[in-house]
Structures are given as C-alpha cells and as structure tokens.
Amino acid sequence: MGAATPPHTPHPAIPGSPVPLAPPRTRRRALFGCLVLVTALGALDQTIVATALPAIVAELGAPSRVSWVVTAYALALTAAMPAAGALGDRFGHRRVLALSVAVFVAASAACGFAGDVGFLAAARLAQGLGGAGLLVLPQAVVAGAVPARERAAFLGPLGAVYAIATVAGPLLGGWLTDVTSWRWVFWLNLPLGAAAAVLVRTAVPTGRGHAGRTRFDTLGAVLLATVATGLVLVTTAAAETGWNAATTTGAALTAVAGAVALGWERRAANPVLPVALLRDRTVRLCCLLALAGGIGLFGVLAYVPTWVQELYRTSATTSGLLLLPVTAGIVAGVNASGFAVRRWGVWRPFPVAGCALSGGAAAALAWTGAAPLPVVAALLALLDLGTGLFMQIVVVVAQDAGGPRVVGAVTAGLAFVRETGVTVGAAVLGALVARAAGGSYAPVFTTTAACFATGLLCALGLPRRLLESKS
Structure with a gap:
C-alpha cells in the first residue's frame, strides 16, 4: 500500500478556479431540498407510466404503439x-436547470391533455428533454457549491432519491x-414542478457560465443524440423481436455514428462531450465504472420481478416488494460512502x-439456483x-479530475455512459434469458458478475489520492 498523494488539482489542460466555498448551513439546506425535488421528478417519470399503460390503452387505443409512451421519454432523456x-x-447551471424544469412541466401538462397515443408520445419526448436537465444538472450545481471532499456526502442522498423514485414510480x-x-x-408534476421552479430561483447559486467566444458544439450534440437514439431503438427492437437483419443493421449504423461522433468531439473547439479528458486515467476509469454499474445493477433489476414470479410462482405484488431490499442497499451504500469520504x-x-461485493452477490445468485426468497x-x-458504495463516488472523482470549467459536461458524460449501460445491459441480458434453456436466469447473473469483475479491475487502477477539503 502506497502513501496517499496530495489532493488532486484540476485537469492541467483546462483552466480551473479555486475550490468552492461551502454555502451557509441554511442556504445549503434549501439547496439540498431543491435538488432532491428536482432529482425525484426526473427519476419518477422514467418508471411511473409503466403501471398506467393498460388504462392509457383502454382510453386512447393503439395498443401496438403504446410502448412509445415509455420509449420516447427514455430516448429523449439519454x-x-x-x-x-x-x-x-x-450559460450557467441555474439558468439551464430553470429552463429544464419549465420544459418538463409544460410537457407534463400536455401529456395529461393528450387525446391520442401519438400526441402523448410526442409530449413524452419533450418531457424527456426537460428530464435530462433534471437528472444531470443537480450534480453539476453541487460541484459548483460544495467542495469535493464534502460533495460525496451531499450527492449520496440524491443518489438514494434517484433509486427510491425509480422503484416507487410504478407503485x-x-x-x-x-x-x-x-x-x-402527469398532472402531479405541475404543483411539484412549480415548487421546484421557485426553489431553483431562490436556492441555487447564480453561475455565470463559461460561454467565451466559441460557438456551441451543435453538430456534436446532434451526433451524440443520433447515437443515443440508435441505441434506444436498436435495443428496444432487439428485446421485442430478437436479433435479425434489421436490428443488426441498426446496431452497425449506430456504431458508425458513434465513431463519427467521437472523432468530431476530439476535434471540436468546445465539445459537448469532452472526450479529450479520457486521456486522464481517472476520468477514463470512472466512466468504465459508471458503465459497469449501469449494466450490472439496473440491467439485472429489470428482470428480477419476472424471474421471481416465474421461479417462485409469486404474485406481482410479492415480486415488486422484493425490490425494497434492493432500494435499501443502494440507500445504505451511497450514504455510507459519502459520509466516510467527507470525514x-x-x-x-x-x-x-463495491465492485467486489456486487460481483460476489451476482455470482452467488447464479450458483444458488432456487434459494429461499429471504436469501435471494x-x-x-x-x-x-x-x-451504492461507488455510484456517486465516481461522479465526484471525475468532476474533481476534469476541473470546474467542464463539470457539467463531465457529469453529463458519466450519466450518458450509465444510461447507455442500462439500455444495452437490459437488451443483452434479455437476449440471454430468451436463449437460455427453460428460461434460466443463471446467464443473467453470471454476466452481471463478470461485469462487476471488470469494474473491479478498473477500480484497482484508480490512483490513491485524497479529495479536496473545504477551504
């Protein structure tokens, strides 16, 4: 074990600024309440519609197109x-966050007034555009207001809120x-969104942004959106129809678009996704850990309720309740690691x-077979x-390594990678289930264990350094 190196300074290629001063306690509480509400709004709408789909079909019809009500939000969000x-x-995190809340609330109102599935899907697309800001910008706001060492404890509860909202959404x-x-x-978002808008204006610190004289990387944003769209469409189609000529062609075109997007972002003067920062080992390994978490955690959880119902012949309610210990684990992990880092x-x-524990648990699930439900x-x-032990930690570490001028882009990049892992992981694991003999779920957990084993290798490659304390 080597000695810890001094606290990390911002990325040398990007001008930095002093470590942010912690806001007063009362201001911090208001900021925390604001960001909790904003995060909950964005996370809830990823899953809250699932249990309402039968009622939507009964009133609006078009059962063959109703899946777009869910897919449109995920597509726009990513x-x-x-x-x-x-x-x-x-342009400043507070300004863009306020705009995101406004778009989200207006689109939610439109969803509630929808008269057909096509209009509802279009409104959900707009809602997802606002939701992207709700999930990305709170973490960037925290980076500008709270020193890195205390940031993990501040972001921990936000990660817990995200997990709880995702699980509680269908209920x-x-x-x-x-x-x-x-x-x-959808109309529930109107009063909650109005409260969030007021809190954003009063509790979030004003930031001037770093616009400079360079143009916004519009082409890069379009290329990355194209890649995300291709990923969502291909994985959704593969989950529904399996891999065939159409899905394989779509995957190939998406891969080409991804290569073009990365090539452009390397040359852009002010890239939307600063891939040049991937030369920094810390940022690169944090991205890989975010990908592993997306595939390994959220990918496998998509199939847990179905697995429990098929193997143990339980009701849908019982299988859903099994997600409660899952949520408890995430909440405990993000908060324990956050407070430990702050201290x-x-x-x-x-x-x-975290990777060792998650990988071991996934391997045990693959080997135990039909273990008693309490063991499961x-x-x-x-x-x-x-x-949960590393889900928010990697965000803080990557923000610290990238520097304050690109903290939003680094945060968004990690979220983008994680959501990509969720999407691709759900499709790959679903294909494994479909091909397994007798509907066995062992390949799902074995693949998950391998994913976390890869994450463990990445974690071992991270540098030994301390995070900045407050000045």
Missing part, C-alpha cells in the same frame, strides 16, 4: 444528457391510476469494495449495497 451538461457549463403510477385517472400521473477524504476503497432478497441487497 439523447439530451450531453447537451444539458454542456449548456449548463456555457405511485398504479395508485394514481386506480384512485383518479392516468392523466394525474476522511479517502475514496478509492469504496469502488474496489439478502443477495440482491448486497448487490445494490456494493453498487
């Missing part, structure tokens, strides 16, 4: 993430549909231990505890 972060860096959506109407799944400044052990619940909780 596609707009890089642009949201870069626009925040350029809340089903309840609203049963007691009122599916339209209130000691040492962060590297958490990605190492415990292993799932350990899998998520491990991922």
Whole structure:
C-alpha cells in the first residue's frame, strides 16, 4: 500500500478556479431540498407510466404503439444528457436547470391533455428533454457549491432519491391510476414542478457560465443524440423481436455514428462531450465504472420481478416488494460512502469494495439456483449495497479530475455512459434469458458478475489520492 498523494488539482489542460466555498448551513439546506425535488421528478417519470399503460390503452387505443409512451421519454432523456451538461457549463447551471424544469412541466401538462397515443408520445419526448436537465444538472450545481471532499456526502442522498423514485414510480403510477385517472400521473408534476421552479430561483447559486467566444458544439450534440437514439431503438427492437437483419443493421449504423461522433468531439473547439479528458486515467476509469454499474445493477433489476414470479410462482405484488431490499442497499451504500469520504477524504476503497461485493452477490445468485426468497432478497441487497458504495463516488472523482470549467459536461458524460449501460445491459441480458434453456436466469447473473469483475479491475487502477477539503 502506497502513501496517499496530495489532493488532486484540476485537469492541467483546462483552466480551473479555486475550490468552492461551502454555502451557509441554511442556504445549503434549501439547496439540498431543491435538488432532491428536482432529482425525484426526473427519476419518477422514467418508471411511473409503466403501471398506467393498460388504462392509457383502454382510453386512447393503439395498443401496438403504446410502448412509445415509455420509449420516447427514455430516448429523449439519454439523447439530451450531453447537451444539458454542456449548456449548463456555457450559460450557467441555474439558468439551464430553470429552463429544464419549465420544459418538463409544460410537457407534463400536455401529456395529461393528450387525446391520442401519438400526441402523448410526442409530449413524452419533450418531457424527456426537460428530464435530462433534471437528472444531470443537480450534480453539476453541487460541484459548483460544495467542495469535493464534502460533495460525496451531499450527492449520496440524491443518489438514494434517484433509486427510491425509480422503484416507487410504478407503485405511485398504479395508485394514481386506480384512485383518479392516468392523466394525474402527469398532472402531479405541475404543483411539484412549480415548487421546484421557485426553489431553483431562490436556492441555487447564480453561475455565470463559461460561454467565451466559441460557438456551441451543435453538430456534436446532434451526433451524440443520433447515437443515443440508435441505441434506444436498436435495443428496444432487439428485446421485442430478437436479433435479425434489421436490428443488426441498426446496431452497425449506430456504431458508425458513434465513431463519427467521437472523432468530431476530439476535434471540436468546445465539445459537448469532452472526450479529450479520457486521456486522464481517472476520468477514463470512472466512466468504465459508471458503465459497469449501469449494466450490472439496473440491467439485472429489470428482470428480477419476472424471474421471481416465474421461479417462485409469486404474485406481482410479492415480486415488486422484493425490490425494497434492493432500494435499501443502494440507500445504505451511497450514504455510507459519502459520509466516510467527507470525514476522511479517502475514496478509492469504496469502488474496489463495491465492485467486489456486487460481483460476489451476482455470482452467488447464479450458483444458488432456487434459494429461499429471504436469501435471494439478502443477495440482491448486497448487490445494490456494493453498487451504492461507488455510484456517486465516481461522479465526484471525475468532476474533481476534469476541473470546474467542464463539470457539467463531465457529469453529463458519466450519466450518458450509465444510461447507455442500462439500455444495452437490459437488451443483452434479455437476449440471454430468451436463449437460455427453460428460461434460466443463471446467464443473467453470471454476466452481471463478470461485469462487476471488470469494474473491479478498473477500480484497482484508480490512483490513491485524497479529495479536496473545504477551504
């Protein structure tokens, strides 16, 4: 074990600024409440519509197209993430966050008034554009207001809110549909969004941005959005119809678009996604860890309820309740690691231990077969505890390595990579389930374990350094 190196300075190729001063306690509480609400809004709408789909079909018809109500939001969310972060860096995070809230609320109102599935899907697309800012910019706002060493503890609860909202979304959506109407799944965002808009104006620090004289990288944003669109469309089609000539061709075209986008972003004067920062080993390894977390955690969780229902012959409610220990594991992991980093400044052990724990739990799920449900619940909780230990840490470390001028772009890049992992992981694991004999889910957990083993190698390659303490 080597000695810890001094605190990391911003990336040498990018001009930095002094470590941010922590805002007063009352201001910080208001900021925290604002960002919790904003994050919950963006995360809820990823899953809240799922249980309302039957009611939407019953009223609007078009069952063959109703899946676009879900897909449109995911597509726009993923596609707009890089642009949201870069626009925040350029024009100020508070200004772009306020615009994102406004777009999200207006699109939510339009969703509630939809008279057909086509209009609803289009409104969901607009809602996803706003949702990208809601999920990316809170972490960038924290980077500008809180020193790196304390940032992990501040971001930990936001990660927990994201996890809880994602799991609670279907339950809340089903309840609203049963007691009122599916339209209130969207109209609920109006009062919450109005409160968020007020808090953004009053609690989020004003930032001037770094617009300079260079133009915004519009072509880069379009190319990255094209790649994200291709990923969502190809993986959705592959999950529904399997791999055939059409899906294979789509995957090849998406790969070409990805290569073109990366080539352009390397040459752009002010790139939306600063891929040049990947030359920094810390940023590169944090991106790989975000990808591993996306594939390994959220990819496998998409199939846990179905697996439990098929293997244990349980009800949908019971299988859904099994996600509660999953949520508890994430909440415990992100908060424990965040508070530990704030106290000691040492962060590297958490990605190492987290990947080892998650990989071991996934391997145990693959080997145990039909273990008792309490054992399954415990292993799932350990899998998520491990991922929670490094889920937010890698964001803070990458922000610190990149420097303050591109903190939004770095944050958005990590979110983009994670969402790509979620999308691709769900499709790949779904294909494994479809091809396995007797619907066995062992390949899903084996692949997940291998993914976290790769993440462990990346974590071991991270440098030993401390995060900045407050000045």
